[in-house]
Amino acid sequence: MTTDISLARHDILSVEDEQYLCSLIRTIPDFPAKGILFRDFIPVFADARGMDLLLEAFVRALPVKPEEFDYIAGLEARGFLLGTALARQLGKGFIAVRKAGKLPPKTVSQSYELEYGTATVEIEKNLVPEGSRILIVDDLIATGGTAWAAMKLFEEVGCTVAGFSFVMELDGLHGLDQLSHYPTSSLMVMPA
Known part of the structure; x- marks a missing residue:
């Protein structure tokens, strides 16, 4: 098992299940x-037990109860995998937050700063009813720019962001600070 990866809360899974799940996270220097250090959780999806453990732990760590949100929004691209599986498990709809230029219908866009430039994300303009409550999920939060941009998109179309949930948080980059006015959770915390 990679020793620098563990669950943020140890009451979610047994020690054996936690070690198994964390052992599937790849670190690529x-x-x-x-x-x-690139942290990759894709091997979890290639392992049936790992995927079950990930979803079980992720649901237990959600920052809000399922009845407090209507849709799950996943950030491109790994957030799509996690978000659709989670939406299916919880009986919710799923909204894809895409990189700019990927959606043919009318969209709303939000640009944000990266360490090395800018990027833009989009959602389909009339896909989600106004007043909907959205849980935004992704595999990793680093500086928080993409999650912040997604929050701004949903606010622009009249939705409420119920919270944010991430599989991994890179410690020391303060990504959750940008989202401090919202309920947030990260399943795993690891050094950047």
Whole structure:
């Protein structure tokens, strides 16, 4: 097991299940640039037991109860995998927050700053009824820019963000600070 990865709360899974789940998270040094540790949870989805444990733990760690949100929004691209599985399990609809230029219908867009430039995310303009409550999910929060941009998109179309939930949080990058006015959770905390 990778020793620097553990669940943020140890009351969610048994010690054995926690160790198994954390052992599936891959750490790839120097990707996408030298000095960066890339944390990859995709191997969890290739493992049936791991995927079950991930979803079980993720549901238990949600920052709000399922009756407090109407839709789950997943951030491109790994948030799509997690979000659709979670939406199916909880009986919720799913909304994809896409990178700019990927959606053919009318969209609303929000740009945000990255460490190395800017990026833009979009949602379909009339997909979600005004007043809907949205839980935004993704695999990882680092600086929080993408999650913040998604929050702004849903507010622009008249929705309420009920909270944010992430599989992994990179400690020391303060990504959750941008979202401090909302209920948030991260399943795992690990060094950046």
